[in-house]
Amino acid sequence: MDFEYNERTQYTLTRIREFMDEHIYPNEESYFRQLEAPGTDRWQVPTVIEELKEKARKAGLWNLFLPGSERGGGFTNLEYAPMCEAMGRVSFAPEVFNCSAPDTGNMEVLERYGSEAQKKRWLEPLLAGEIRSAFAMTEPDVASSDATNIRTEIRREGDEYVINGRKWWTSGILDPRCKLIILMGRTNPEAPSHVQQSQVLVDRDTPGITVERNLSVFGYDDAPHGHGEVRFENVRVPTSNIILGEGRGFEIAQGRLGPGRIHHCMRAIGVAERALEMMCKRLLTREAFGKKIADHSVWEERVANARIEIECARLLTLKAAYMMDTVGNKVARAEIAMIKVKAPIMALQVIDDAIQAHGGAGVTTDFGLAAAYAAVRTLRLADGPDEVHRRTIARLEYRKVQTRSEKKAAE
Amino acid sequence: MDFEYNERTQYTLTRIREFMDEHIYPNEESYFRQLEAPGTDRWQVPTVIEELKEKARKAGLWNLFLPGSERGGGFTNLEYAPMCEAMGRVSFAPEVFNCSAPDTGNMEVLERYGSEAQKKRWLEPLLAGEIRSAFAMTEPDVASSDATNIRTEIRREGDEYVINGRKWWTSGILDPRCKLIILMGRTNPEAPSHVQQSQVLVDRDTPGITVERNLSVFGYDDAPHGHGEVRFENVRVPTSNIILGEGRGFEIAQGRLGPGRIHHCMRAIGVAERALEMMCKRLLTREAFGKKIADHSVWEERVANARIEIECARLLTLKAAYMMDTVGNKVARAEIAMIKVKAPIMALQVIDDAIQAHGGAGVTTDFGLAAAYAAVRTLRLADGPDEVHRRTIARLEYRKVQTRSEKKAAE
Amino acid sequence: MDFEYNERTQYTLTRIREFMDEHIYPNEESYFRQLEAPGTDRWQVPTVIEELKEKARKAGLWNLFLPGSERGGGFTNLEYAPMCEAMGRVSFAPEVFNCSAPDTGNMEVLERYGSEAQKKRWLEPLLAGEIRSAFAMTEPDVASSDATNIRTEIRREGDEYVINGRKWWTSGILDPRCKLIILMGRTNPEAPSHVQQSQVLVDRDTPGITVERNLSVFGYDDAPHGHGEVRFENVRVPTSNIILGEGRGFEIAQGRLGPGRIHHCMRAIGVAERALEMMCKRLLTREAFGKKIADHSVWEERVANARIEIECARLLTLKAAYMMDTVGNKVARAEIAMIKVKAPIMALQVIDDAIQAHGGAGVTTDFGLAAAYAAVRTLRLADGPDEVHRRTIARLEYRKVQTRSEKKAAE
């Protein structure tokens, strides 16, 4: 047992932090200024992003994810996790390093399950940061916590699939650079429920795709990426666009979700760390009732609890990453479920306390805290709500007790 | 002791509810559609509002606040409180009945402390719903929890006051109908701290007033009213615009805040009631893992706790209103502080659970839950943060113990 | 709506408080000293109790419960509730006023459902405080949350019932003055589940009753009353000892539980009030890090929250009592369930904070706080665990929503 990041992790982590200090933090303001400039199309990408991407790429801080592949940074999940945290401190930073969702998940899928032709056409430009992508899974009309409910139809007609259905929370689809959608839907409605679904690659420009609206999160539109509610009406793609083959949608989804949860959780921890830092700064600089607010013990309690829970969530997430690397996603599923519950709830509490520490400034845009709260709040719903993950954890716990008592009975 | 609303309360309450059923709920969608119509100036008032105001006025459901005055509905705080809750269920409903903040507080101030000329000029059109108003107290550069920190300068020059300073959270100032600002500032910087501040009436159109920006709340701009950050630069008003006289700012603020807190809390309870209703509806209509989500006991727990805490917060708020009516704001200050802490925290929990029950739909605009969360979250900061109110409550509690032991010692 | 206790309540309440000041608090120490005197049988009643009972009786502060009966104090549930709170501040005080569980419940049952002969034999000496009683319902081998599980057999043989079974949490059975057990068991195992159970009166001295052990609560034996685990083996009682008739056990249980819950909750509130008072006193008299602990804001927060939640729980309990008086137990069942959940959880938090404020002294016997915690903790389990009450509340809430939407659909 060893609690230090290994040398190569520390090396790259240091370089990411230096890059953040030198290039990202100083450009936070200009990013948002460009985005919100009056008269600008809200759905254009601020130019500063592409400039920063160029710098990160030159610095070799690029595609750091993709464990076990030559195309990525060559890091394990455990090694990549703290980098993910570091980038997570600024909302747009992961994109600068070409490590942002949903592209990372889509690239993982293409890398692990894609054909050579699919990789050539989509994975390469994604890895190059030339295009972006979206993932269309959740649907507005069914309880998304149970993926067997997905109803979008992918009907084969000759050498084409014809797609009909409605998706939402298709994040990133409003980004003008988005060229690819990975879509999950039902190819085999008569098959057993776990092999009804498939995933296909859909060119963003295919006729029949209508983004009906952007879904805001709290009051944020999350431009320039957005979250689309999308109608697919007789959208036709060649059969070669299917990933792995018909009926393998769940298998692909499972492979995608494990690393995705680690990434989301580590970014949430980065957000919490930054909120804690802001909270401390604010408390140290304002006075009330004759002394620094920092010295009021009610704030000592909140700061201490924030530190404790951040440490806990980080250690648990790192352990989950370690288990994915060593025993695989399936054995690690309890740990992955645990962090999916723990990290967002922890981060929301820290951010909420930071908001309280900032007074009225906390809910507005001045410190980004309310926006961080909104973003992290969605993590308690996306990729399965808390309730479903707790159910998984509890059932594994019950099984342990049952196995133990069966073993005893057998002795 | 009696837990029924009296007859006149029940009568008016029923009429408000019927009005809501008939006119408000059916117009919720059109209000937001008008507000968000592409090509529309964001800061114009949807026409439906003025139509609804006209209806409410004709129905005699108008100016129901203002206890003890002939100009209001003739209700006590206790009688008005449940009406406030009923209106609070829809964000724009209080305005329809001319019972919305900050106008209500401003009208209370004018009614209780204004001169006849001030009433003539400002109170009458406010009561008629012809103009709206704003209140400029909080400042961005100081800890607003301690009102003695207010720095805006109100300097007398001949028969004018010259105002210089910066305010924020001046809610409603962006509304095109806003014609009056009540501003708190320092007339007597050399006086003892509790008599340094004064309140003056400022015509919105006076030169030197610049709304530098609108402050968003969790991404919401709260158009068409907004929350202004406002610069006052050599703004000149006649000395007759002072309320009560120099140095009486705190006294006026105290008179204003008591009822204001009751109103805010009762509206928050209305919001919580509606969120609970939405939560139940959603849980009853979706299924997961083979049964209605409503029947999963984790949701039974949340629904039950929501019901319990709503009842508690309502009873406590009604008791505070009762005490204001019977023993006055000063004796009731512990109770007022208690509801100011309790009601928003309760409502936030209920709304958050309702968001979770709605899945992705909870954070977007479809059910108004995220917007409700954002609005209620500000109540933990506005009019004194929770921490300051808890301090008040604790100190009164300590005093009770001390008084009791002094009494014993004296025996 | 009116938040004052009426005159007669205030009058009696003041007299109870004066009696407590004069007779109860000054004897707390001697009660426990007598109970714990070395060489004393642990299960003898301290003599001070009977002396105090005599005084209370003479003062007319006796049998204050029993609403609607000439035998009681003539108070409604709402009037009696605050008296219950006042007595609840000291663990043995309710007994002094002949208002302690389970006697109060048993007397209610005899009064409402007993025959004249039953009243003559049992109710009169109970009202006179000459004997005490126990209630045998819960069983160790089944989930007591579902009362249809009760298995103790009451078999008719000629003009006798023969009882066989095992009960536990038969509180008060170890008290040497206990002469009566009211027992619930199954007379009609073939009947529909809600009419299988009956309640019979069992003379404590009947052969076949064995108290197998006393159940401790967090290490406390609760002498001299105790909580028995009791074996009933061919215990024979005359058929005239049945209450109301065969199959009416649930009906009697329902009538008993409503008022019982009000009493328990109000006593728990009394306990919380006293814990808060002790907490404040302690915080005001100790120093750490250069100032009174009371002035550390983390304690201000806990004291304020304690005050808020005590007020909430009290108002809710009073409202439940009011509803029992005005619309009856059945309509008030949501409110009764709510206080059963709210009051103990609230009191446990206040007591736990008081323990923390007292340091090591908090967990020992010096301030009675740990004993209070233990006693209140059982209330989350007795008379139905929290989970069952929350289920009741939630289902009523769902029904409201369903009824409303059915009504709309019908229009």
Add this chain to the structure above:
Amino acid sequence: MDFEYNERTQYTLTRIREFMDEHIYPNEESYFRQLEAPGTDRWQVPTVIEELKEKARKAGLWNLFLPGSERGGGFTNLEYAPMCEAMGRVSFAPEVFNCSAPDTGNMEVLERYGSEAQKKRWLEPLLAGEIRSAFAMTEPDVASSDATNIRTEIRREGDEYVINGRKWWTSGILDPRCKLIILMGRTNPEAPSHVQQSQVLVDRDTPGITVERNLSVFGYDDAPHGHGEVRFENVRVPTSNIILGEGRGFEIAQGRLGPGRIHHCMRAIGVAERALEMMCKRLLTREAFGKKIADHSVWEERVANARIEIECARLLTLKAAYMMDTVGNKVARAEIAMIKVKAPIMALQVIDDAIQAHGGAGVTTDFGLAAAYAAVRTLRLADGPDEVHRRTIARLEYRKVQTRSEKKAAE
């Protein structure tokens, strides 16, 4: 970074678990039966303990603590921690392995700071398990959270120290095998506050030592060890009994407390693990409302949260142990403070839920849950209350922010 216990830890851990399975669990009942046998002196050690100690000693599972010393098991803090957890599952198990408090702390002190003569006389019989010991630090009359308050006087008279004062929570002093007290007191009242205190070795049989009473924890007397309130009246010890020298009491206390906290926390985690296991078992074996209680989702939530928080607390404690081994107690002080806050609060929640799952059986002695709750509750007070540790953590957090901004300012 590596999350596996190393091979030697796993080896010994497995052997401890096997020993527990074979010898400890099967003797739990007989231990308590012997202790509570009627007619037995409550303060005699059940014979089964000495039999089990003999077995553990022969198995080489003995004195596993004492990192860095030849006298101990040769394990680091990190290696010993999980063993501590394993033993902590049964209240008396640590004693069986001669690894129980306060002996472990006292042995650590003697090993690190004792003279050869002191080691010969006291350490050797302690390591052999022939005698036991106590630690006298906390005093009833002062806020123990601030150790500079300690007032017990250690006055030098010739070649003796004369001790006068009152201590409490002197745990283990009632054990008939207790032969040594390590006492902290003031030798140099005129010196600066951090060098006023010293620690001396006191033979338990020295005249002038009176155990005035045993302090119960909730209702438990914790026989046969107990927690003494002890009067020291002109107790004379030779000056050679001082440890390290006058004025070094704090230094010794610091050296003692770090490992002690790790031990306490890991034992608390063991207690929580066992409570969770019991909870799952119970939930799987009882039914309510037509299905296993385990399948009610409210219990899934509690079980899942228990698993999550246990994992978090364990990882944090292991990290603190790792840091003590690698960078020392001083650098690790934030981590040590964090686990001291986190582990007991976590364990209390898990135990409380387990109590609730067991119904009435939870609060009595049948499953040991209430006793476990009481024992763990003291950990939030002993060795510094939560509030003091949170203060430490917060101040270190503030310092980080300040250092960072000073560094920036300097650049």
